[in-house]
Amino acid sequence: MTDERTIWLAALLHDIGKFWENIPPADVPSELRAAQKYQHEAYGAWFVRQYLADWTGDLQAVEQIIVKHHQPSLSDEVLVQIADWLASYERVQAGQEEAGGRGKRETLLRSILSRVQGADAKLYHPLQALKIDRETLFPLPEDRAPLPDYSRVWNQFLQELQKVPSPHPRSLLALLFKYFWAAPSDRSYEDIPDISLYHHLVATAAIAVCLRRQQLSEGELATLGDALRTLWSRQPQTPAQQAILNRPVALLVKGDVSGTQDFLYLLTSRGAARGLRGRSFYLQLLTEVVSEWMLRRLQLPLTNRLYAGGGHFYLLVPYCERERVDELRTQIAQKLWQAHRGDLSLNIGAVPVAPVDFVSSQMGGEGFAKKWAEVTQSVESRKRQRWADLGAEQMAQHLFTPYDEGTTAEEMCQVCHGEWKAGEDTTDEGVRKCRRCASFEQLGMELRHCEYLLRFDLPDQTLSHPRPTWQEVLRSFGVEVHPLSRRQDGGLQLPSVPGNAQGVLLERVGDTDFLNEEALDLAGQLHPPVSFDFRLLGEVTPVDAQGNVVDYDYLANASQGVLWLGVLRMDVDSLGQLFRHGLGNDATLSRMTTLSGSMRLFFEAYVPSLCREVNERGREKVYLLYAGGDDLFVVGSWSVLPVLAQRIRDQFREYAGGDHVTISAGIAIEHEKYPLYRLADDAKHALDDRAKGLGKRKINGREVQKNGICFLGEPLGWEQFSEVDYWKNELLAMLQAANGEKKVSRALLTRLMEISQLYRANRRVQQARLRRGEIDEGQFRSLVQHDRWRWRMVYHLSRFAQRYSGQEQALQELKEALSQKGLIQNIHIAARWAELLTREGG
């Protein structure tokens, strides 16, 4: 039997020839043509022979598997065929309402978010290499998307592939992602082209590795193949077929970091801003590094990591490795305990996956969404017994043993309040910082202008220091990471290569041009051979005129009006529902990874550019601490946050193609001395409890829920928020009298807030009466509208109009909006907003 790595490569490239079909190579050898069923198999094999001959020790086997994957005879070929089926059984047939592909020349990738239930618009990704800009990332309506130029993208891919100095799977995966992220995996007229070639290839490779390691016999593979055929054609199955369809072949493993909230924000303000960026990036690295450490221990390729980001990861692991997964879980718990003493933990859940789970329910299977939900439950139940993974003995030893030596105030880190020891830890501008906190600050600084990240693979190192630096923790998982910064002369400062380095990875940061001359030149100076990749970096760090990372008071001082600080948090509404039900019967492995990948591109690649728009040079206002997965966290001048939130929402709406997938926001603002952890908590509450608590309502005939923002303690649907924003601007115009008229006194805002108070108090009284059944709905509505607030409002606004005759029209419009258009419900928010924008000082 062929080795796993060979099967993996063949599975990964089995359909690559599809891309060549538009510009068929003339020189395909006849022996390859003779073996094929369709054309793309021979092209794929020919591609491997021409371009990847030295990437595999068994070129012939790779070629054979690729060329025979549609009519296999040997068991390896059958295995890849089955993996392909399990990955591609998911394809959805186009019905009368849904557009299928448009054939090999013209098909574009349908944006997965525009495939989710309830989508109105059909959007398509233009076929092009991945770049981090709006033109590339945003899908378009079909009539505006340019016809795909397959030959151009294919030639670009080949050119870059030939630049790779030494074969490494990671470099190949990075190239496949860059060039085939927006290429449809299927272009037939019958199917909806909503899965990218990249995701199809990766899913096939991951499944193939699991099948291979399960060591299914030739007979079992044949039975599984037959079982899938009968399932597909909805014919009765034999007991043997049923058994093999339901026998687990893989484990879906989910890892989730918990404790991140406290880890990030429970810091004193001394240097917290500078350390925060480092801490946030470390969490991201930790998720990646631990998941890759697991893969290395299990000797699995990177394709078996389905997702990593936002503090969690998903792996697809062969079922036979389940005991090893348990062992690794314990080892991870021990390492993290040593590193963070319980402040951070990683909970790992796992659920078995049988072949039938890969098959979409439309095709008679179980659908992968079910597994996705199950593994999340498994993680949640593990969270309830956090640290149980340490094992009973270790728990007894560690959990109930004091570990800090007695400390006085002078022996305490002033950032994290942990231990501080003279001689080991440092003092910076009179502030005591433990070595761990100092290392996070250093990382934050290094990330400011970081263009590359260099990573060495090493044997795991033991943690010896009680307050390990971030580098030491990562080294305990077998990697050493260096952000590369530029020297004065413009060159990059390379660290010395550790003597025991087993591998080197050079990642371009925030740019997909990762095989540029500089990178190749750098790689030439390093050994062992370097692999290449790129990473999106969902962050924006504000700096002052001298280029130093600014502290919170700087951000507060950059506000308009009152000099306060704010936190904005946003995330996609009902994400779990979206994954479980959004794809209906079509939820499968690669459709789900495509969906999370699509979200990730918006948050990690595009949100930073929206934040940068807000930051003016020399007066930077926001600190995008984190954007990834489906959420984001911004600290900044309070006054720009509502504007930024609205902009992100509008762009997300366009990206998704409507209101079927929505996003909500929570903003908390306070003076800069207010502790950040409280502000972070308040914003979380604003988002999770208030904005997400917005009930069902109809907008343009569509029923929506959540889909709003909580600002100034008040949750509002986005549709209302833009109205509040409009009236805030109108009030400002009256107060500032840009039209040259007499400025209206700020007392107007106080009156409006009083009137709103009356309105809301009466509303509460009437609500109670309605609940008690004293009045009916109609009476309730009428009583709420016709009460004291109404004539008081008329009275006050008339008085203002008499006093400020130049603003009479604006005041009249305000009066009408309040009395007739429902503005009364939210006027206090507009008034408070305008009040804060026009108040001076802290």
Add this chain to the structure above:
Amino acid sequence: MPQPQATPSQQQEQLPVSKEQVIQAIRDGGMNLVQTAEKLGPHLQRGNLTTSQIRNIYGMVKRMEMREFNPHEFALLKPKLAYAAKRARARGAEDLKQVLSWAIDEVGTDSQKFLRFVDFFEAILAYHVAAGGK
């Protein structure tokens, strides 16, 4: 059917609300109260009512609102109104007296209705000022 608009001189002659409407406003509050006051405000303004003419009475009513409702004290409003209206020598003040007298009769000894009376009075004055009343 659209009604023909009354000319200002006709409006000065005739109250735009009936006794029944005033009674309804005190009984139900809410929409009846607001709409009745909304009609009265501009009418009284055109009848040259000024707030200074009734400031004392309005002040008394607001003070009564603060305390526990006292029907005897409240009943004394009627003669005070009559006196103020005579002194004011304005048609508007007379009309207000008329309207509030109906309202006072309707309140009687009912403290809930008294609260609606206070609102009604306040609303009439608010719409009066909104219509340009001084």
